[in-house]
Amino acid sequence: SMTDKKKPQQSSKRAKKFLESFKQEVLSHFEEQILKPLSREVENDLRLHIHSVVLQQSSLRKVKFKDLRKFFELKPLRFFDIMIDIKERVTHYLDSTFYNHLTVKLHDWRIYAEMRNLAYEQYGLEMAEVHLPGSSHYSEALDILEIMRNIHIFTARYNYNMNTQMFVEVATDQKHLNTISIQHIADSIRTHGTGIMNTTVDFVYRRFLGRKLMLFSEFLLDDHIKSRLMKDIRWFKENKENLRNKYPFVRAEKFNRAIRKLGVTKKNLTYLDKFRRIITEIGNALGYVRTVRSAGMQYSSNAIKFVPDLEDVAEFADLVDEQNLSKETKESCTNLDAMLKSLTDQFSRNTEYLKILVEHIKPALKKDRFRHLDNFHIIVPPLTFNFVEKISIAKERISKKSGRGEASFTDDGFALGLAYLLKLLDQDAAFDSLHWFNAVKDFVNQKKAEIAKQKQMRTKDSKSADMQHVQLTIKRLHNIRREFELLYYSFTGARIFFNEHEDDKKKESNETKQKEATEGGEEKKAEGENQTGVPSEAPSVAGVPPPPSEIPAVPSNVPPPPAASEIPPPPDMSVIPPPPSLPPP
Secondary structure (H helix, E strand, O other), X not given: OHHHHHHHHHHHHHHHHHHHHHXXXXXXXXXXXXXXXXXXXXXXXXXXXXXXXXXXXXXXHHOOOXXXXXXXXXXXXXXXXXXXXXXXXXXXXXXXXXXXXXXXXXHHHHHHHHHHHHHHHHHOOOOOOOOOOOOOOOOOOOOHHHHHHOHHHHHHHEEEEOXXXXXXXXXXXXXXXXXXXXXXXXXXXXXHOOHHHHHHHHHHHHHHHHHHHHHHHHHHHOHHHHHHHXXXXXXXXXXXXXXXXXXXXXXXXXXXXXXXXXXXXOOOOEHHHHHHHHHHHHHHHHHHHHHHHHHHHHHHHHHOOOOOOOOOOOOHHHHHHHHOOOHHHHHHHHHHHXXXXXXXXXXXXXXXXXXXXXXXXXXXXXXXXXXHHHHHHHHHHHHHHHHHHHHHHHHHOOOOOOOOOOEXXXXXXXXXXXXXXXXXXXXXXXXHOOOHHHHHHHHHHHHHHHHHHHHHHOOOXXXXXXXXXXXXXXXXXXXXXXXXXXXXXXXXXXXXOOOOOXXXXXXXXXXXXXXXXXXXXXXXXXXXXXXXXXXXXOOOOOOXXXXXXXXOOOOOOOOOOOOHHHOOOOOOOOOOOOOOOOOOO
16 A cells, blocks of 8 residues: 555656656757747847948848747747746847947947847837946046046057047057047046046046156256256357357257167167156146046036026025925925036136146245256257157158057147146246247258258259259158147147136236335335434334333432443453364264
8 A cells, every 4th residue: 555655656756857857848949949049130130230321331231031020029928837928038138148248348339229229110129228337338438437547558548639629549550549538528527427527636636747747857867867958058058149049959959869879768769758758648647637627517518508597596495495395395406406506616617727736736846856857948949859750750650551650640748748847847938038949940941041052053964862852851841840830839829728817917916016015115114214213103002102202311319320440341352262163064
């Protein structure tokens, strides 16, 4: 009897195992033969359709696909205790696939958004919107936090354009270049909030500018550089009358050759090239701060454009109190008032971040240990000559297909960094006294006149090689003049960022006038005292009695002064010990 009871139990277990294995086999077969091929067909159809529009290649649409919409019109199937929804399974496959691909390439978010819209229109698949936290899903550029954390890499790999306020990646051998504009930064500010602006400026000030300025100081402190600069300053002061107060172009070119003799790096960079790069990176950091400020203003203007009158913003919390509405409504209106006040303050605030960076660093450079920075203005002409050479080579490399050299068409970070350092060191007037850009024009005009004279003296039998050399020289002169003019325009525009406003100038002039007026009154009062022996008006101090109008007579009981014979002789000076000797310095 016991064995009879065990047989039905064993048979029931076997039946369950058989049903479970049968169910798993059917489901796996359904997954492999229907769901996966169907999902891949839908994905390929979406990709080819989008790429045919983006790449404008109609040949991609010639691939014929079956009508797959009938699969998604089917009702969910019941298989044992499982509901199989083909539409839901395919939607989940596409969601997971698009999400995984988007995590690898965040800049493809727009393409996947269009594919989701196409899936809804063509197949009726309602897919989830993918918003990755902490990423710039509103734009294709780098996020503001990533730039801030890697500011040293960003300033070295990107070039700044001051007119468009755009950063362009330095091209080496890639086909595509990344760009960062005001709109990209504004999208990042919309993601992280306006508080990231002050954090960015503080990070640039504390973590970046301090280190770069120390490298800047160390270069000018080097004995080879310092002695050369002092020699140039002394030579220019002695010969400036003969030079018509213009630093000669030939001497700047000679300075570059002398620095090259000190040695070059593996990448064929001289010490002056590395110094120029430090100035460019400082300018790129300042340009990034300027772009962040402009992006913040754009974000604030877009956020507050629905407020009708910025000067008269209604207080919604007070209106709620008048109507005796609920507590939740009052809290909501209080939050709305706080948000409107924050946007209004942000829009009306005009923070000059570049001037703040000048005012906070300037006092530290006035110390005696930074006296060697006073020679900086004399190295600016060789630096500009070095910059013009490098930017000309970088522009020529744009048209070349081969080569791994750096190619670029703009680099306004150097002009901005140069203007910032001259303002920081109060050497604008010292540099202007060199009349450097006028000297460059005179040099180019002089060379052109010499070439014109040589052309007139040559005969028709001149060699073609000589004529080719003349053409190359003329082309080089045109290039030098054009690049120096572009640098002059950028440099002049950059100096405006650090100029004082007219209101500040009026305020300073009024203060100086008041100071001169007070000093003039004190001088007149002192002159009156010298003439009469007593001040014209005694100062009225509380608690002190006024001086008497008449000098009282000497009382009779005062004894007369002693006679000359009664006055004791002065002490003997030989008795006084000599002063102690000072220790040697």
